[in-house]
Amino acid sequence: MPGHRRQPSIELLEFMGVVKENGNEQSSLPPVHTPLSYDYVLVAKTMDSYHREATKKQNEYIEELKKKNLKVTKIIDDDLIFFGIQAPKEIFEKYRYLLKVSDACNWSSDQNVVPLSTRIRIVHFILNHTPLRTGEGLRDLMKMKVFEARFCLHEKRKQRELKESWARWTACLQGQPITAVRNYFGEKVALYYLWLGWYTYLLIPPALIGAIVFLYGLAFFNSSPLIKEVCEADIVMCPLCDKRCKVWQLSDTCTYAKVSLLFDNNGTVLFAMFMAVWATLFLEFWKRHRASYVCEWKVSDWCEEEEELILEIVNNVNCEPKTYKHSYLRSTLVLICVTVMILLIIGLTHALVVFRVIAAVLLAEGSWEFLSTHSNSGAMMLGAVLHYLIITVMTRINRIVAMKLCEIEETRSFAATEKSFTVKMFTFQFFTYFSSLFYVAFFLGRINGHPGRYVRIAGKWRLEECHPSGCLTDLFIQMAIIMVLKQTISNVFEFTGPWFCRWLKRRRSKKLQRKCAHCYLKDESEPRYGNELCENCKLRDWLSNYRLNDVDSFSLFNEFLEMVIQFSFTTIFVAAFPLAPLLALINNVIEIRLDAIKMVTLERRLVPKKTNDIGVWIDVLEAIGVLAVIANGLVIGVSSDFIPRLVYRYHYGPCANGTATDIDCMSGYINNSLSIAQMDDKNIHNEFSAYQMMTPSGLNVSYCSYKDYRSNEDYSLTPQFWLILAVRFAFVILFEHVVVICKFIAAWFVPSAPMQVKNDRLFDKLNRLKEELSSFEA
Numbered sequence: 001m002p003g004h005r006r007q008p009s010i011e012l013l014e015f016m017g018v019v020k021e022n023g024n025e026q027s028s029l030p031p032v033h034t035p036l037s038y039d040y041v042l043v044a045k046t047m048d049s050y051h052r053e054a055t056k057k058q059n060e061y062i063e064e065l066k067k068k069n070l071k072v073t074k075i076i077d078d079d080l081i082f083f084g085i086q087a088p089k090e091i092f093e094k095y096r097y098l099l100k101v102s103d104a105c106n107w108s109s110d111q112n113v114v115p116l117s118t119r120i121r122i123v124h125f126i127l128n129h130t131p132l133r134t135g136e137g138l139r140d141l142m143k144m145k146v147f148e149a150r151f152c153l154h155e156k157r158k159q160r161e162l163k164e165s166w167a168r169w170t171a172c173l174q175g176q177p178i179t180a181v182r183n184y185f186g187e188k189v190a191l192y193y194l195w196l197g198w199y200t201y202l203l204i205p206p207a208l209i210g211a212i213v214f215l216y217g218l219a220f221f222n223s224s225p226l227i228k229e230v231c232e233a234d235i236v237m238c239p240l241c242d243k244r245c246k247v248w249q250l251s252d253t254c255t256y257a258k259v260s261l262l263f264d265n266n267g268t269v270l271f272a273m274f275m276a277v278w279a280t281l282f283l284e285f286w287k288r289h290r291a292s293y294v295c296e297w298k299v300s301d302w303c304e305e306e307e308e309l310i311l312e313i314v315n316n317v318n319c320e321p322k323t324y325k326h327s328y329l330r331s332t333l334v335l336i337c338v339t340v341m342i343l344l345i346i347g348l349t350h351a352l353v354v355f356r357v358i359a360a361v362l363l364a365e366g367s368w369e370f371l372s373t374h375s376n377s378g379a380m381m382l383g384a385v386l387h388y389l390i391i392t393v394m395t396r397i398n399r400i401v402a403m404k405l406c407e408i409e410e411t412r413s414f415a416a417t418e419k420s421f422t423v424k425m426f427t428f429q430f431f432t433y434f435s436s437l438f439y440v441a442f443f444l445g446r447i448n449g450h451p452g453r454y455v456r457i458a459g460k461w462r463l464e465e466c467h468p469s470g471c472l473t474d475l476f477i478q479m480a481i482i483m484v485l486k487q488t489i490s491n492v493f494e495f496t497g498p499w500f501c502r503w504l505k506r507r508r509s510k511k512l513q514r515k516c517a518h519c520y521l522k523d524e525s526e527p528r529y530g531n532e533l534c535e536n537c538k539l540r541d542w543l544s545n546y547r548l549n550d551v552d553s554f555s556l557f558n559e560f561l562e563m564v565i566q567f568s569f570t571t572i573f574v575a576a577f578p579l580a581p582l583l584a585l586i587n588n589v590i591e592i593r594l595d596a597i598k599m600v601t602l603e604r605r606l607v608p609k610k611t612n613d614i615g616v617w618i619d620v621l622e623a624i625g626v627l628a629v630i631a632n633g634l635v636i637g638v639s640s641d642f643i644p645r646l647v648y649r650y651h652y653g654p655c656a657n658g659t660a661t662d663i664d665c666m667s668g669y670i671n672n673s674l675s676i677a678q679m680d681d682k683n684i685h686n687e688f689s690a691y692q693m694m695t696p697s698g699l700n701v702s703y704c705s706y707k708d709y710r711s712n713e714d715y716s717l718t719p720q721f722w723l724i725l726a727v728r729f730a731f732v733i734l735f736e737h738v739v740v741i742c743k744f745i746a747a748w749f750v751p752s753a754p755m756q757v758k759n760d761r762l763f764d765k766l767n768r769l770k771e772e773l774s775s776f777e778a
Contacts, residue, residue, distance in 0.1 A: 007292035007293075007295065007296055007754065007756060007757060007760075008292075008754065008756060009288055009289050009291075009292035009754050009757075010289075010292050010293065010296065013175075013198070013289060014175060016201060017173075017174070017175045017201070018175055018176070018194075018197045018198055018201045019175045019176050019177070019178045019194070019197065020165070020174055020175030020176060020177055021177060021178065021179055038071075038073065038084035038085055038086045038153065038538070039085060039086050039087055039116075039119050039120055039123040039152065039153075040084075040085040040120065040123045040124065040127060040150070040151070040152050040153075041082060041083065041084055041085065041150070041151055041152075041153060041542050041545065041546075042082075042083040042085065042127075042147050042149075042150050043080055043081070043082055043083075043147065043148045043149040043150070043151075043542075043546055044058055044080070044081045044083070044146065044147050044148055045079055045080065045081070045145075045148050046076070046078075046079045046080070046081055054144065054145065054146045057132060057136070057141060057144070057146045058141075058146050058147070060132050060133070061130070061132060061138070061141060061146070062074075062083060064130050064131075064132065065085065065126075065127070065130060068126065068130065068315075069087075069088045069090070069091070070085055070086065070087055070088070070123075070126070071085070071086040071087075071088065072084070072085055073086075073538070075535060075538065075539050075542070077539055077543065080148070080546070082539065082542045082543075082546075084538060084542065085123060085127070087119065087122065087123050087126070091122065091126075091314055092114040092118075092119060092122065094313075094314050095114065095118075095122055095310065095311075095314050096114060098310040098313060098314065099310060102306050102309075102310060115183065116155065117183065117184065117185070117186050117608035118608070118610075120152040120605075120607055120608055121186070121607060121608055121609065121610065122311060122314060123152075124152065124607045125311045125314075125315060126311075126314070126315045127150070129311075129312070129315050129316070130315070138150065149546060149550065151545055151546070151548075151550075151551075151604040151605065152604075152605050152607055153541060153542070153545050153605060154545060154548075154604075154605045155184070156541075158180075158183075158184050159184075159600060159601075161180070162177070162180060162181070162184060162596075162600050163600055163601060165177050165180065166180070166181070166596050166600070167593070167596040167597045167599070167600035167601060168593070168597065169593055169597075171593060172589055172590070172592075172593050173589070175197075176193055176194075176197050176592070176596075178190050178193060178194050178197075178293065179296075179297075181193055182297060184608075185599070185605075185606055185608055186606075186607075186608025186609045186610060187294075187297060187299060187608075187609070187610050187611050187612065188556060188608075188609035188610070188611045189556060189599070189606060189608070189609075190293075191290065191293070191611065191613070191614055192556055192559060192560060192614065193592065193595075193596075194289065194290070194293060195286060195290075195614055196563060196588065196591070196592055196595075197592065198282075198285070198286055198289055199282065199286075199563070199567070199588065200585065200588040200589060200592065202278070202281075202282050202285075203570070203581050203584055203585040203588065204585065205278070206271075206274070206275055206278055206570075206574075206581035207581040207582040207584075207585045209271060209274060210271065210574070210578035210579055210580070210581045210582055211578075211579070211582055212267070213263075213265070213267040213268060213271045213578045214262050214263065214578055214579055216265060216267045217261045217262035217263065217264075217265045217267070218262060220261060220265070224261060225664040225666045225667055225669075226257070226261070226645075226666055226669060226670060227254070227257055227258055227261060229667070229668075229669070229670040229671070230250060230251065230253060230254055230257040230670055231251055231254035231257070232251065233249075233250040233251050233670060233671075234249075234251070235249070235250040235251075235670075235671070235674065235705050236248075236249065236250075236695065236701050236703070236704050236705065237249070237250050237704060237705050237706065238451050238677055238688070238704035238705065238706045239688060239692045239704075240465055241360055241361060241364045241462060242361070242462055243361075243364070243689070243692070244364045245364050245692060246691070246692050246693075246694060246695070246696070247692065247693055247694070247695055247701055247704050248696075249695075250670070250705070256473065259473070260470050260472060260473050260476075263472065263476055263576060263577065263578055263579075264470060264472045264640050264641060264642070266642075268575050268578065268636065268640070268642070269575075269636055269642060269735075271574065271575070271578055272574060272575040272632040272633075272635070272636055273735070273738075273739055273742070275570075275571055275574045275581075275628065275632070276571075276625070276628055276629045276632065276739045276742070276743060277739070277742050277743060277746055279571050279621075279624070279625040279628055279743075280625055280742075280743040280746045280747055281746050281750065283618070283621055283622065283625065284746065284747055284750040284752065285750060287618075287752040287753070288750070288751070288752065288753060288754055290612075290613060290614070291752065291753035291754065291757045292754060292757055294612040294613070295757045295760055295761060298764075299610065299611075299612045300612060300757075300761055301761075302610060302611075302612050304413075304415050304611070305413075305415075307610065308413055308415070309321060322412050322413065323412070324412055325410065325412065327410075330408055330409055330410065331409075333408060334405050334408055334409055337401070337405055337408075338405065338424065338427070341398075341401055341428060342427070342428070342431050345394065345428065345431040345432050345435055346431065346435050348390055348394070348432075348435070349435035349436045349439055352383055352386065352387060352390070352436055353439065353463075353464070354457060354461075355382075355383060355386060356379045356380065356382070356383040356464055357379075357457055357461045357462070357463060357464050358461060359378070359379040359382050359383070360378075360379035360464055361461060363378045363379060379464065380464075380474055380477055380478070381477060381481065383436075383478075384477060384478050384481035384482060385481065385485070387436050387478070387482060388481070388482055388485045388486065390432070391432055391433060391482075391486070394428075394432045395429065395432070398425060398428035398429055398432065399425060401424075401428065402421050402424040402425040402428060403421065405420075405424055406420050406421050406424070414553070418553070418554075418557070418615070419615060419616045421554075421557075422557065422615070422616050422617065422620070423616060423620075425557075425561065426561065426564065426620055429561065429565060430565075430568065433482070433565060433568070433569075434568070434572070436478065437475065437478055437479065437482075437573060440471075440474050440475050440478050441471075441475050441573065441576065441631075441634070441635055441639050442634060442638060442639065444464065444465075444466055444471055444474055445464075445465050445466030445471045445474075446471075447463065448462070448463040448464065448465055449463070450675075450677075450706065450708055450710060450715060451677035451683075451684050451687055451688070451704075451706055451715075452677065452681060452683030452684045452686075452687050452715065453683065453715070454687065466707075470640070470641055471639050471640075472576050472635075472639055472640050472641075475573060475576040475577070475635070475639065476576055476577055479569065479573055479576060479577040479580065480577065480579075482569075483569055483577075483580060483583055484583070487566070487583065487587045490562065491587070491590060491591065491594060494594060494598070495594050495597070495598065498549040498598055498602040498603060499602055501549050502547060502548060502549060502602055545604055545605070548602065548603055548604045549602055549603045549604065550603075550604060551603050551604050551605075551606050553607075555603075555606060556606065559595055560614070560617055563588075563591070564617060564620060564621065564624070566584055566587070566588075567584075567621065567624060568624050569584070570584045571624060571625065571628035571632075572624065572627060572628045572631045572632070573631060573632070573635060574628075574632060575632045575635040575636050575640070576635055576639070576640075625743070626740075629736055629739045629740055629743070630736060632735075633731075633732045633735040633736045633739070634732055636731070636735065637728045637729070637731040637732040637735065638728055638732070641673075643724060643727050643728045643731055644673060644724050645666065645669060646727070647720070647723060647724050647727055648666065648669045648672055648673075649665045649666060649669075651723070652672060652720065653665050653666060653667070653668065653669065653672075654667055654668065672720075673707060673709070674705040674706065674707055674708075675705065675706055675707075675708045675709065675710040675711075675712060675715075676703050676704070676705055676712045677703060677704055677705075677706060677715075678702065678703045678712070679693060679701075679702045679703060680702070688704075708721075709721035709724065
């Protein structure tokens with residue numbers, strides 16, 4: 001629109017490099033935009049006499065489409081039959097009129113023009129809601145192999161424009177043409193890329209701060225008194241496993257202690273607080289940018305329910321609306337099934353624990369000296385790899401179960417099914433990814449007992465202990481392996497899979513004919529009503545689209561799920577892995593272009609969907625933000641050594657009485673955090689053999705140390721343990737309340753929609769009402 005003032009929020013995004021708009025993207029189109037190669041294509045295999053029933057259903061379905069005045073062109077190519085489908089102009093005029101008189105959708109931008117993206121959406125709806133006399137719909141016919149494929153067509157000219165401006169690797173550091181993406185793929189895809197672009201841009205501050213926290217620990221590598229005490233200690237530690245494990249020197253963990261300082265230092269607390277507030281600011285500013293774009297696209301008041309009613313009427317004037325239903329029996333059944341599924345996933349976590357325990361024993365008893373010495377670390381890494389494999393398998397199972405539960409619910413519409421599926425699938429995936437991490441963060445090393453009374457699985461295998469340098473090291477290893485494996489392997493398969501499938505299809509099929517000069521000129525010029533390609537060029541176009549990889553209604557869901565799981569990793573356990581935002585940033589810069597290339601060049605065109613938000617995902621992200629506060633508070637307060645160090649500094653250390661000036665306040669902390677097990681105790685004597693109590697130098701020892709706050713006489717918990725526990729819980733409560741208050745203040749301070757957006761909508765509605773009144777008076 002000439003003279004139209006752009007939203008400041010969009011201009012800010014363009015200035016920051018998140019988006020790259022080319023001014024007025026919505027070029028002037030005729031009221032109804034007719035494509036050259038039809039709106040939609042159905043593909044079937046040529047069938048012999050043995051498949052008469054399938055052929056009969058195929059012909060019956062095509063006849064039903066023709067009854068609705070849809071133009072169907074049949075072209076046969078070897079063993080494939082193509083049905084090109086084009087809807088008449090009257091269907092779209094009817095749609096435009098119903099938009100105008102509807103309650104919620106009458107402010108929609110589609111009121112004056114029907115672009116190809118809208119045409120495709122309408123035809124897609126009609127095809128899916130055209131049943132045979134026997135009741136089967138297109139989805140049923142696809143399952144019965146009556147039709148092989150269905151897809152909407154890529155527009156060559158726009159496809160090339162998107163490839164040049166967006167879907168290429170050299171554009172990685174450029175902004176995204178969001179409005180052009182919206183015009184081609186619809187609002188749903190455009191909002192996903194806008195969200196992903198904003199999320200990626202806002203990862204820059206936490207990535208930098210996370211790296212600084214990491215480097216802060218690196219700066220104190222050699223000067224930290226704790227590191228010095230560990231490296232110079234002459235303390236004999238108790239065996240970490242049964243039979244083959246011997247006593248070991250604390251100084252052996254000098255390198256690990258240095259590594260643990262990289263992420264378990266004083267800067268971690270401030271970083272965790274920052275990340276909790278960052279998550280809130282990210283979501284609040286996202287709401288503002290979303291509001292600006294949906295206002296620009298004139299879909300602020302758009303209602304999915306009413307759009308569906310309009311499409312129902314366009315498809316069948318005598319239709320009856322699908323009524324809302326609710327069954328307490330079905331809801332109870334779904335709730336029970338979800339609970340059982342979650343318990344099964346948690347059960348897999350327990351199986352993973354058992355695997356690590358047995359793996360540690362087998363590695364310790366193995367012939368390789370290196371693996372025998374580092375059996376616990378090896379078992380932890382093997383567990384992390386197995387966890388990744390479990391995630392891969394469970395993702396498929398979770399999808400099947402979530403879809404079955406949606407079928408039990410009998411949701412009213414596809415939108416309701418999608419929302420229900422999203423919540424269930426994310427819940428299952430969240431437990432699959434994070435159950436093991438929650439165990440490592442909050443239970444590992446705290447329920448394994450002590451010398452003389454170790455907790456054992458089936459009375460045989462001793463429960464695993466934390467890494468010698470601390471429990472946070474185990475969490476760091478788990479997160480690093482899962483994040484790196486997940487992002488690297490998934491990106492490789494996500495790109496090479498579709499590319500290889502397309503290459504294979506091209507190899508197996510004959511080479512496409514060149515487009516004739518007449519049709520080439522038509523394809524390159526602006527579309528005109530009634531223009532069509534010749535039959536050979538239509539077939540060429542349909543074949544090239546058929547050879548691309550298939551997409552479905554949940555293709556975009558997969559991308560969203562991947563990014564929201566990553567967002568969970570970035571925020572929930574960031575206290576244990578401050579480099580998570582940096583890894584996420586690097587991944588997302590690649591992910592945006594990878595997804596774009598895949599959508600534009602490797603896959604069939606997604607059916608454009610209209611929406612004005614990212615749906616239930618915003619609620620999921622809000623929930624993750626709250627959970628991140630709780631989890632990070634517990635990681636710092638319970639899992640890390642931050643609180644024990646704090647208590648020692650001010651209550652038990654050399655600076656406790658305020659008199660020491662020439663000694664470091666943390667001096668003696670390592671020795672203070674250890675307890676001693678004496679071999680003359682009967683239980684200890686039965687626990688460890690004489691072989692185990694022999695040092696590598698051949699010296700027999702009569703005692704060993706272990707990390708805990710217990711009495712050296714009766715092994716009861718000391719007053720220091722109870723004081724530390726009280727301070728831990730006090731810190732967690734204080735941390736969570738302070739951060740939650742900061743989150744609420746941040747959410748209140750940033751309005752969810754810019755004032756100009758609200759004012760523009762107000763004036764727009766006023767002007768439209770005035771126009772209606774003037775036309776009424778005329």
